[in-house]
Amino acid sequence: MRSHALLRDATLRPVVTASVTLGAAVGVFGISFGVGAVSAGATVLQACAMSLLVFTGASQFSAVSVIGAGGTTASALGGAMVLAARNGVYGLTMGRRIEGPVGRRLVAAQLTIDESTAMSVAQDDVAAQRAAFWITGLSVYVFWNIGTLLGALLGNAIDPMTFGLDAAFPAGFVFMVWPLLRTRRGRIAAALGSLICLALVPFTPVGVPILCSALAVLVGLPADDSWPDRRPAT
Amino acid sequence: MTWTLVVMLAAGAYACKAVGFFVLGRRALPPALERCLALIPAAVVSALVMKDTFSTGQDLVIDARVAGVAAATIAVWKRAPFVAVIVIAAGVTAGVRAFS
Numbered sequence: 001m002r003s004h005a006l007l008r009d010a011t012l013r014p015v016v017t018a019s020v021t022l023g024a025a026v027g028v029f030g031i032s033f034g035v036g037a038v039s040a041g042a043t044v045l046q047a048c049a050m051s052l053l054v055f056t057g058a059s060q061f062s063a064v065s066v067i068g069a070g071g072t073t074a075s076a077l078g079g080a081m082v083l084a085a086r087n088g089v090y091g092l093t094m095g096r097r098i099e100g101p102v103g104r105r106l107v108a109a110q111l112t113i114d115e116s117t118a119m120s121v122a123q124d125d126v127a128a129q130r131a132a133f134w135i136t137g138l139s140v141y142v143f144w145n146i147g148t149l150l151g152a153l154l155g156n157a158i159d160p161m162t163f164g165l166d167a168a169f170p171a172g173f174v175f176m177v178w179p180l181l182r183t184r185r186g187r188i189a190a191a192l193g194s195l196i197c198l199a200l201v202p203f204t205p206v207g208v209p210i211l212c213s214a215l216a217v218l219v220g221l222p223a224d225d226s227w228p229d230r231r232p233a234t
Numbered sequence: 235m236t237w238t239l240v241v242m243l244a245a246g247a248y249a250c251k252a253v254g255f256f257v258l259g260r261r262a263l264p265p266a267l268e269r270c271l272a273l274i275p276a277a278v279v280s281a282l283v284m285k286d287t288f289s290t291g292q293d294l295v296i297d298a299r300v301a302g303v304a305a306a307t308i309a310v311w312k313r314a315p316f317v318a319v320i321v322i323a324a325g326v327t328a329g330v331r332a333f334s
Contacts, residue, residue: 053244091254164327167302171323193277213281220269
């Protein structure tokens with residue numbers, strides 16, 4: 001495969017190091033997902049199947065969070081699919097860059113997530129963009145799944161409430177959302193999404209408030225220049 | 235957790251990725267739609283923070299989790315690494331729960 005040649009290329013070494021480091025960091029998220037999934041009633045096998053087949057963290061966390069609170073399969077699926085939709089935009093970006101036989105592109109599509117796309121678009125030339133996509137995607141895939149298995153086994157062995165692990169999910173979500181609050185539009189979408197969710201919790205089935213919170217993205221409709229940021233997004 | 239959820243989410247999530255990769259090809263999305271899609275995580279993940287901190291089923295509640303998530307938010311603001319954020323959230327929540 002091409003990636004062997006890519007690994008030997010000295011100019012790509014920083015890309016390889018950064019990509020593998022990022023993958024290892026994501027492994028820790030995988031552990032917290034595994035623990036949370038079994039706490040919410042999933043079996044170890046279901047938790048692992050989700051990470052192997054779904055492979056998009058935010059959607060998996062969302063689905064497990066809704067099921068853990070007593071939501072139905074349909075409502076868990078709704079919120080998780082809204083989050084999965086953004087990968088379509090990443091696919092649009094990566095589909096133009098990743099070439100090769102259909103089989104390889106089918107694998108590439110599964111690896112099209114936040115981390116692989118972000119690492120790829122940060123590179124200057126096409127070779128580095130492709131290398132960053134493949135190495136980040138594959139290392140995140142490996143570490144995410146190892147982490148999930150470890151977390152699921154760990155979650156089966158302890159009582160999550162005693163160890164305060166029910167707070168681990170919202171804490172993880174805070175960590176995920178923080179960088180998205182740098183832009184004014186991001187902050188408004190976050191505030192609106194939060195309000196919609198809290199307002200609907202007492203009146204709608206579990207999971208529906210999460211789905212409806214996506215309506216807050218409509219603040220993205222007006223053109224950029226009508227929403228000046230006080231400081232530039234970095 | 236049902237296998238139906240696992241299978242349907244797997245199919246749906248892959249379909250989302252593949253639509254961009256194969257179907258839309260080189261076409262660009264309208265800028266307004268791209269801006270809205272880019273805001274999905276900010277809106278939905280914030281909602282998940284609220285749901286997992288302030289609700290149990292359909293009830294709005296204030297319990298030990300609020301203290302844990304508040305401590306975690308301060309840790310995130312102070313740029314603590316992910317592991318530290320999770321340990322702080324779990325530790326504070328477990329502590330408040332044990333002593334209340």
